[in-house]
Amino acid sequence: MNIPDNLFYTKDHEWVKIDGDNAKFGITDFAQSSLGDITFIDLPKIGVKVKQSGLYATVESVKAASDVYAPLSGELLKINDELVNHPELVNKSPYESGWFSIIKISDAAEKDKLMTPEEYKNYVEGLSK
Amino acid sequence: MEENINLACTPLIAKHKKLGAKLAPFGGWLMPIQYSGIIEEHNWARTNAGLFDICHMGEFTIEADLTKSNLGDLLTVNLNSMSDGSCRYGFMLNEKGGIIDDLVVYRISEFQWMMVVNAATTNTDEAHLRKYLNSATHIENISTYLGKLDLQGPESGNVLKGLVGEDLQLKYYTFGYFNLLGEKIIISRTGYTGELGYELYMPNKKIIELWDKILTDKLVRPVGLGARDTLRLEIGYSLYGQDIDKNTTPLEAGLEYFIDWGKEFMGKAALKKEKDAGLPKKMISFASGSRRSPRHNYHIVHKGEDIGSVTSGSFSPSLGVGIGMGYVSREVKVGELVDLVEGSVTINAKVVSKPFYKKGSVKCEGLKK
Numbered sequence: 001m002n003i004p005d006n007l008f009y010t011k012d013h014e015w016v017k018i019d020g021d022n023a024k025f026g027i028t029d030f031a032q033s034s035l036g037d038i039t040f041i042d043l044p045k046i047g048v049k050v051k052q053s054g055l056y057a058t059v060e061s062v063k064a065a066s067d068v069y070a071p072l073s074g075e076l077l078k079i080n081d082e083l084v085n086h087p088e089l090v091n092k093s094p095y096e097s098g099w100f101s102i103i104k105i106s107d108a109a110e111k112d113k114l115m116t117p118e119e120y121k122n123y124v125e126g127l128s129k
Numbered sequence: 130m131e132e133n134i135n136l137a138c139t140p141l142i143a144k145h146k147k148l149g150a151k152l153a154p155f156g157g158w159l160m161p162i163q164y165s166g167i168i169e170e171h172n173w174a175r176t177n178a179g180l181f182d183i184c185h186m187g188e189f190t191i192e193a194d195l196t197k198s199n200l201g202d203l204l205t206v207n208l209n210s211m212s213d214g215s216c217r218y219g220f221m222l223n224e225k226g227g228i229i230d231d232l233v234v235y236r237i238s239e240f241q242w243m244m245v246v247n248a249a250t251t252n253t254d255e256a257h258l259r260k261y262l263n264s265a266t267h268i269e270n271i272s273t274y275l276g277k278l279d280l281q282g283p284e285s286g287n288v289l290k291g292l293v294g295e296d297l298q299l300k301y302y303t304f305g306y307f308n309l310l311g312e313k314i315i316i317s318r319t320g321y322t323g324e325l326g327y328e329l330y331m332p333n334k335k336i337i338e339l340w341d342k343i344l345t346d347k348l349v350r351p352v353g354l355g356a357r358d359t360l361r362l363e364i365g366y367s368l369y370g371q372d373i374d375k376n377t378t379p380l381e382a383g384l385e386y387f388i389d390w391g392k393e394f395m396g397k398a399a400l401k402k403e404k405d406a407g408l409p410k411k412m413i414s415f416a417s418g419s420r421r422s423p424r425h426n427y428h429i430v431h432k433g434e435d436i437g438s439v440t441s442g443s444f445s446p447s448l449g450v451g452i453g454m455g456y457v458s459r460e461v462k463v464g465e466l467v468d469l470v471e472g473s474v475t476i477n478a479k480v481v482s483k484p485f486y487k488k489g490s491v492k493c494e495g496l497k498k
Contacts, residue, residue, distance in 0.1 A: 036151075036163060036166060036167055036355070037166050037167050037168040037169075039168075039420050039422065039444035040419070040420040040421050040422065040444070040451075042421070058474070060420075060421065060422055060444065061444075062167040062168065062355060062359060062443060062444050062446070063162075063167070063355060063443075064424065065422075065424060065474075087420070091166075
């Protein structure tokens with residue numbers, strides 16, 4: 001299971017890359033592997049304000065549709081347009097070309113609720129026991 | 130995995146685990162859902178040959194002299210018009226015309242038959258048959274003894290030719306006995322994918338050996354139940370327990386083709402009555418205009434009115450759009466628009482004719498060169 005050291009994580013299997021006031025989101029290797037082949041992703045529009053742990057996107061795999069929750073609160077600055085026609089990028093490269101969106105963080109204190117790579121690794125190992 | 134404690138396993142369970150399959154419950158069995166990935170396995174079966182572990186399905190052998198046995202009265206299939214070595218798809222219905230099971234009957238000889246039924250319904254089927262069959266009929270449930278592997282895809286005939294040592298020369302929906310691994314086994318040209326394909330009935334004691342042997346051919350890869358579901362849905366085949374069950378009739382499911390009105394069978398009077406009165410619901414098929422896919426239980430909305438719900442829905446790997454089917458309470462014609470709705474999600478779709486995928490090799494003549 002690939003869990004990069006430079007990211008933060010949520011219990012809903014999203015990753016967050018903090019870059020100053022901005023944060024980049026995606027779903028983890030564990031999430032893409034559990035979902036299987038991803039066939040469609042519905043992301044909110046640029047400018048939309050999302051809330052930490054609030055419903056923010058839908059990911060469809062061959063078998064099912066799943067909800068994705070925002071790891072932090074903020075305003076959407078950018079979304080990954082490539083995912084419209086190539087949702088399989090999330091399976092192939094969940095942490096790089098399969099990123100979902102970038103937000104401007106509205107409440108920096110929320111970062112405390114995120115998991116470190118070590119904490120997330122333990123969390124995932126606990127799930128598969 | 131505590132929830133899996135009461136599930137049955139096929140003899141191939143260790144093989145599936147070794148191949149890294151994702152396992153999940155299906156019809157009371159712990160079955161492989163996928164190996165490398167549903168889309169990759171789906172495409173492989175459409176272009177080469179996929180191998181499926183179908184040992185969970187049920188088989189009965191039946192001794193029945195049709196001049197004395199009432200076997201034919203329990204099936205929509207006309208057994209009298211079948212020839213030796215032929216198979217036929219049909220239904221076992223209850224008195225109300227509801228589908229107890231969909232099944233394939235094999236005529237081995239004038240007095241010998243095999244019936245292949247769904248895994249989850251094997252026991253209720255057996256109970257129904259034992260309740261109604263007369264003393265001129267002898268039935269045996271051989272499901273725990275007999276295993277089944279499906280080999281499906283345009284290359285499946287060539288693969289089997291290499292394995293058996295001869296061209297099987299089976300026409301669609303026929304079967305024969307072939308020598309394989311020291312056993313004389315039934316191989317039928319049948320399947321559930323819309324491709325040229327075969328079903329191999331091998332005693333469970335040699336299933337692992339057969340599985341390994343078939344997989345030595347580089348044109349063959351294992352395919353799980355996930356891709357089996359997308360393959361069958363693209364052809365518009367019904368899945369028992371999801372698209373059809375004891376509360377639906379073959380007429381409602383759009384499967385009247387498999388009803389022989391010229392013979393008597395349990396449920397016929399109810400079907401006749403339903404046909405005369407008009408169907409309360411009817412199966413339609415639809416394709417979405419995008420990759421977004423309808424799912425089981427989504428509402429079907431036509432001209433602003435909720436007229437039914439989706440029974441099967443999925444992304445179609447071959448077509449690149451969402452497809453599905455479901456029952457509606459009013460007539461909706463091919464080409465009309467429907468919305469598939471669940472909560473805040475609305476998928477625009479068009480009613481289409483089956484099969485969704487029209488390029489299957491299922492009825493091809495001869496083997497691919």
